[in-house]
Amino acid sequence: MPPLPSPAADSIAAANARYWRSNVRLTLILLALWAFVGLGCGVLFADWLNQFHLGGFPLGFWFAQQGSILGFLLLILVYSLGMGRLDRRHRREVERLQQQAGGGQ
Amino acid sequence: MTVQAWTFLFTGLTFGLYLYLAFRARVRDTQGFYVAGRGVPAILNGMATAADWMSAASFLSMAGLISFLGYAGGVYLMGWTGGFVLLALLLAPYLRKFGHFTVPDFVGDRYESSIARLVALLCALFISFTYVAGQMRGVGIVFARFLEVDVNVGVAIGMALVFVYATLGGMKGITWTQIAQYWVLILAYVIPVVAISWQLTGQPVPQIGMGSNVQETAVPLLAKLDQIQRDLGFTEYTAAFTGEWDKINVFCTALALMVGTAGLPHVIVRFYTVKNVRAARWSGFWALFFIAMLYLTAPATAAFARYYVFDSLQGKTAAELPDWYRTWEKTGLVVWLDDGDGKLCYSGPKQQDKNELFRTGALSTEQFATIRAQHQQWLDTKGSGGVDGRAVMTAKKLSGPDADILVLATPEMAQLAAWIIALVAAGGLAAALSTASGLLLVISSSIAHDLYYRMLRPQATEAQRLRLSRTTIGVAVVIAGVFGIYPPGFVSQVVAFAFGLAAASFFPVLVLGIFGKRTGAIPAVVGMLTGIGFTASYILGTVYFGWTKWCFGIGPQGIGVVGMLLNFVVALLLTPLCPAPSANAQAMVDRIREPEGAGPGVDIEAAPEH
Numbered sequence: 001m002p003p004l005p006s007p008a009a010d011s012i013a014a015a016n017a018r019y020w021r022s023n024v025r026l027t028l029i030l031l032a033l034w035a036f037v038g039l040g041c042g043v044l045f046a047d048w049l050n051q052f053h054l055g056g057f058p059l060g061f062w063f064a065q066q067g068s069i070l071g072f073l074l075l076i077l078v079y080s081l082g083m084g085r086l087d088r089r090h091r092r093e094v095e096r097l098q099q100q101a102g103g104g105q
Numbered sequence: 106m107t108v109q110a111w112t113f114l115f116t117g118l119t120f121g122l123y124l125y126l127a128f129r130a131r132v133r134d135t136q137g138f139y140v141a142g143r144g145v146p147a148i149l150n151g152m153a154t155a156a157d158w159m160s161a162a163s164f165l166s167m168a169g170l171i172s173f174l175g176y177a178g179g180v181y182l183m184g185w186t187g188g189f190v191l192l193a194l195l196l197a198p199y200l201r202k203f204g205h206f207t208v209p210d211f212v213g214d215r216y217e218s219s220i221a222r223l224v225a226l227l228c229a230l231f232i233s234f235t236y237v238a239g240q241m242r243g244v245g246i247v248f249a250r251f252l253e254v255d256v257n258v259g260v261a262i263g264m265a266l267v268f269v270y271a272t273l274g275g276m277k278g279i280t281w282t283q284i285a286q287y288w289v290l291i292l293a294y295v296i297p298v299v300a301i302s303w304q305l306t307g308q309p310v311p312q313i314g315m316g317s318n319v320q321e322t323a324v325p326l327l328a329k330l331d332q333i334q335r336d337l338g339f340t341e342y343t344a345a346f347t348g349e350w351d352k353i354n355v356f357c358t359a360l361a362l363m364v365g366t367a368g369l370p371h372v373i374v375r376f377y378t379v380k381n382v383r384a385a386r387w388s389g390f391w392a393l394f395f396i397a398m399l400y401l402t403a404p405a406t407a408a409f410a411r412y413y414v415f416d417s418l419q420g421k422t423a424a425e426l427p428d429w430y431r432t433w434e435k436t437g438l439v440v441w442l443d444d445g446d447g448k449l450c451y452s453g454p455k456q457q458d459k460n461e462l463f464r465t466g467a468l469s470t471e472q473f474a475t476i477r478a479q480h481q482q483w484l485d486t487k488g489s490g491g492v493d494g495r496a497v498m499t500a501k502k503l504s505g506p507d508a509d510i511l512v513l514a515t516p517e518m519a520q521l522a523a524w525i526i527a528l529v530a531a532g533g534l535a536a537a538l539s540t541a542s543g544l545l546l547v548i549s550s551s552i553a554h555d556l557y558y559r560m561l562r563p564q565a566t567e568a569q570r571l572r573l574s575r576t577t578i579g580v581a582v583v584i585a586g587v588f589g590i591y592p593p594g595f596v597s598q599v600v601a602f603a604f605g606l607a608a609a610s611f612f613p614v615l616v617l618g619i620f621g622k623r624t625g626a627i628p629a630v631v632g633m634l635t636g637i638g639f640t641a642s643y644i645l646g647t648v649y650f651g652w653t654k655w656c657f658g659i660g661p662q663g664i665g666v667v668g669m670l671l672n673f674v675v676a677l678l679l680t681p682l683c684p685a686p687s688a689n690a691q692a693m694v695d696r697i698r699e700p701e702g703a704g705p706g707v708d709i710e711a712a713p714e715h
Contacts, residue, residue: 016700027195030194042359054316055313061343065171066404068186069186072393072397076389077390079390080386083198
């Protein structure tokens with residue numbers, strides 16, 4: 001890739017910074033859910049949740065031994081899909097900026 | 106066909122398969138040897154990671170532990186799966202983008218410090234050796250029980266096998282054998298539980314079965330277990346926070362295991378083997394998917410096993426005892442010392458004086474024979490002579506059967522077909538061998554790559570490095586085998602130690618290396634040493650020197666969390682006071698944060714230092 005004129009390089013740098021911020025936001029949201037499902041429902045609220053039942057399972061017990069694992073799996077799935085989307089959107093944006101820079105010369 | 110014949114058949118076939126795969130995938134360069142040429146598709150890498158991660162402990166001991174702990178057993182389930190969320194979200198994609206060979210490599214290059222590299226290297230070696238010792242022991246136990254050879258002969262056979270396929274194929278060979286081993290171990294784990302679930306609850310899906318009613322009754326299995334445990338002086342199976350597993354300890358242990366998992370070098374290194382960042386994210390998903398197959402089944406195994414232990418032993422006379430008890434009694438993992446009424450009674454801590462079921466633990470055959478002889482004398486003389494063996498065993502904390510037998514014995518308890526029982530043996534071997542090979546590779550790359558090539562002799566040629574890698578695996582296999590033959594009597598504490606150290610050392614350093622651009626070498630090294638120092642001294646102090654659990658009553662298993670927090674706090678406090686990393690290191694952080702394709706990735710072939 002030949003060196004781009006500086007306005008285009010600047011806007012690409014800005015797009016990179018936006019990408020990183022969206023990445024961190026998605027990661028933080030998913031980590032909060034991770035803590036809620038595993039450490040929250042599985043541990044902190046487990047004794048309280050045990051008064052409810054899911055079929056033959058006390059609910060707190062179910063979260064500790066089944067629900068949390070299913071939740072974790074779902075979180076990684078959402079992350080992989082979400083980051084894939086973010087990557088594609090970013091790539092399109094960068095291509096558009098590069099074309100603009102190329103067209104302006 | 107007998108169980109033994111089936112076991113010979115299955116182990117013979119699977120071992121042949123592993124060797125064939127390793128031979129097909131043999132390698133000639135370090136790239137192939139350390140990271141399988143970076144061409145492993147995400148879903149296959151997920152399978153290999155799952156087999157790498159699920160050790161003899163997951164396969165043989167975990168369900169047994171859950172069976173004894175009930176609700177609190179969830180710490181292992183949550184801890185060992187929740188770590189993959191941290192790994193997939195915070196570490197794997199970035200470390201793959203960085204694209205070196207090992208974890209100490211990242212630490213050394215990101216912080217531009219040989220001390221940081223060395224500390225990381227020593228932690229990686231310690232963690233890996235701790236782990237691999239347990240695997241070799243697992244191989245020995247399975248061989249001893251099912252092939253009726255000596256434990257030591259079993260360990261030797263396992264060593265020879267791992268040596269051949271790990272040196273031949275390196276990471277590439279290991280990847281393909283691990284994929285095969287995943288299927289062997291998961292089928293071996295799930296098939297018997299499905300059969301048991303069907304038999305016990307009429308529901309073939311074990312995860313639903315454990316929440317269903319026991320056949321021909323209207324009582325859910327878990328409620329029935331709660332009832333039995335209450336009546337026999339145990340705490341209820343599903344009740345949360347009992348005994349020493351109070352809320353803070355369950356919380357800290359689960360979190361320490363999660364963070365520790367994310368910091369384990371043999372798991373991290375698997376993410377280096379995939380093609381690109383996207384594949385690293387997806388292999389995180391697939392890894393947990395394949396792991397969940399076993400981890401969602403384990404609690405069902407645990408509950409069914411618990412039920413069968415009571416159902417098949419409680420109140421039985423010597424003539425009525427089932428065959429599985431007779432087989433396992435020979436190993437000393439379960440023994441019965443009667444109180445004189447001729448009926449077996451297995452009861453819990455609240456009715457300790459009635460309990461008659463024990464295990465011999467670390468006692469030698471002679472020591473236990475003496476206890477048993479004196480107990481017999483005590484029975485014969487109606488208490489006027491001899492010694493009550495039950496009191497002796499209780500004082501030695503050897504009440505109840507050994508947790509390790511449950512997975513292997515449950516198919517026998519449920520009287521399943523011989524081929525299913527043999528399949529479990531092959532699965533246990535697959536679990537132990539796959540983890541052992543992954544760990545040996547970490548040991549080999551730590552020494553041959555990080556220590557020799559990056560620190561001692563940077564001018565070493567490719568052929569020299571490859572030769573050294575192979576030699577190191579050979580030496581490491583022998584050391585691991587020696588640990589397997591003469592196991593240190595404190596394996597469980599040492600494993601807690603490994604997780605605590607991984608949590609307190611690697612995890613904060615890696616996260617700060619990626620997300621904290623300003624953090625330089627001094628905060629990282631001081632933080633790591635603080636975390637390790639605190640965690641190590643607390644574990645050693647509470648386990649060996651009789652310290653009270655002065656830190657909020659947290660036990661040694663969960664203390665890694667506090668070590669990790671200390672590491673983060675120290676590093677973050679020092680960061681503004683110390684020089685920032687060089688422009689070079691900051692540019693590297695920028696590069697690993699950029700999405701794929703936006704800039705040139707770090708190409709390992711082109712990088713001058715490789």
